[in-house]
Amino acid sequence: MFAKWKAELSICPLFAGIAPEELQIMLACLNPEVRRYQKNELVTVEGEKFLGVGVVLAGRAIVTKESVAGNRVILSSLQPGDLFGEMVAFSGRKGWPATILAQQDAAVFFLAPEKIIGNCPRQCGSHRRLITNMLRIVSQKALNLNRKVEHLTIKTLRGKIAVFLLEQAKEAGAMTFMLPFNRNEMAEFLNVARPSLSREMGRMKAEGLIDFHGASVKILDAEALKRMAE
Amino acid sequence: MFAKWKAELSICPLFAGIAPEELQIMLACLNPEVRRYQKNELVTVEGEKFLGVGVVLAGRAIVTKESVAGNRVILSSLQPGDLFGEMVAFSGRKGWPATILAQQDAAVFFLAPEKIIGNCPRQCGSHRRLITNMLRIVSQKALNLNRKVEHLTIKTLRGKIAVFLLEQAKEAGAMTFMLPFNRNEMAEFLNVARPSLSREMGRMKAEGLIDFHGASVKILDAEALKRMAE
C-alpha cells in the first residue's frame, strides 16, 4: 500500500536508517491514515483536533498561521518526504498549531503519537529506530531554536555580527571562512536590515577588524570581536 | 538503592506518571550511573563526552556556558529533581553543551540515551511512559523556544508589547487580565529596556489603547493593537 511512495518515504527523517522492506512491514503494522486533498483544500486547521504526525506523500502544501494581528502568514512550504506536526505530537497539546493548505493535489498520512510509542507485536529494531528518530528530530529543532534565541537576544547590530562571525570561525576551525548565507539571508537570520548589515560590516572592515569579499570573510582582530560580543 | 531519593525522583518530569514502586523497579533495570560531587566540583564540562540525561538527586548546581567572547555566563540553576542534558541526548551531538558546577555537595545520576530507548526485559508501561515523558519534555522546550523566537523577531518595541498583550488576552479569554511578570521580567522576556517598556506602555495608555494598574491590564482598543502587531 505504501510501496508506491517508497522514494518519498525513504527521504523522510522520521524513517531514516530503516531499510525499505522493514519500513513497509512496519507501516503495515502502524497503519497510518492516508488522506488525499485537492488543490486549495485544507490539510489541517489551526486549533482543530490533532490527528498525528503528518508526512507528505505527494503534492505540495504551505504551512500558514494567523498572527495575533489577524493576518495569515506563510511559515514554510512542504513537499514529499516532509514531516509536520512533530513538535506538538508529544507536547500535550490537543490542536494543530498551524493551518496547512494543499497547493497541488496532495496525499498525506497521519501517524498517531500513541502508535509511534505503542507496543507493536514485533518489538523490532525498526520501531525503536522510529522512536529514536522522533526524539532526534525534535531535539534538533529545539537546539536550532535555542541557537536562534541566543542570536536574537544580542542587543546591538555589531554584537550580532561579531557573535555570528566568531561562531562561523569556530565551526570552520579557521579565521578565514565562507559565510553560509548571502547578505539578505544573513540579515534575515540576524533580524536586521540588509543595508544596516552592509554598513556595519563595512565599518568593521574599515576599522581593521575583519576583511571580506562577498561571502569570503577573514577575521583580523578576534579579540576585538570578542569584546564586542559581550 | 534509589529509594532514598524517592521524593526527588517523584518530582522529576522524566518520571511523571510512574508509580514510585514501578519507578524503583525500572531504575533497577535501567541502572543509571550515580556520581557524587563535592562543592565546586565540575559535574559536566562543555564539549566533553556526553554521558546521558542527568537528574539531580541531591545538592545544587549551576549551568554555565562560555560565550564566544570568552566569558562564563550562568544560564540557570539546578536543584533536586531537575533534569539536564535532555535536549542533546538524542540530537546526535556527542559533547555536553554546557558546563555544570556543583554549588553544594551533590549527587547526580546519568541515564544513557540508549537505555531510555532500549529493550528492557520487561516491556512495561513504565518504560513506554519514560519515552513519552522524554518526548514531551523536549517538545515542550521546542515549543517554548519557538514562542520566544516569535517574540524576539518583532522589530518594534510597541509591536512587541502589542503582541504580548494580545497573547495574554487570548490565554485569559478576556480583555482584562493579570500579567504573569513584573516589569523587569516582562522587559527581559521581550528583550527590551525596562524604562523604555514603561515609557511605551504609558504612551499606549495615554492614547487610549490600554489601561493598566501594576500587573492588571485591560485592552481598550484591540483592533489598534492588532494593527501594531503586524
Place this chain on the structure above:
DNA sequence: TCCTTTTGGTAACCTAGGTTACCAAGCTTT
C-alpha cells in the same frame, strides 16, 4: 512603627540602526 529594599515611572540626552532610494557589478536568461 519605622527603616530598608524593591518596583515602577519619568525625563533628558544621544546615537544606533531602520528606511528609502539609488546604483554598480555580477549573474542569468534570451
Place this chain on the structure above:
DNA sequence: AAAGCTTGGTAACCTAGGTTACCAAAAGGA
C-alpha cells in the same frame, strides 16, 4: 552579445529606543 534580474554597497534622513539618573510608592523585614 544584450537585456534583465539579483546581489551587495552606499548615503541621507530621521526617530525609536537605550542609557543614566532619579524619585515616589509599595512591599517587606526588623
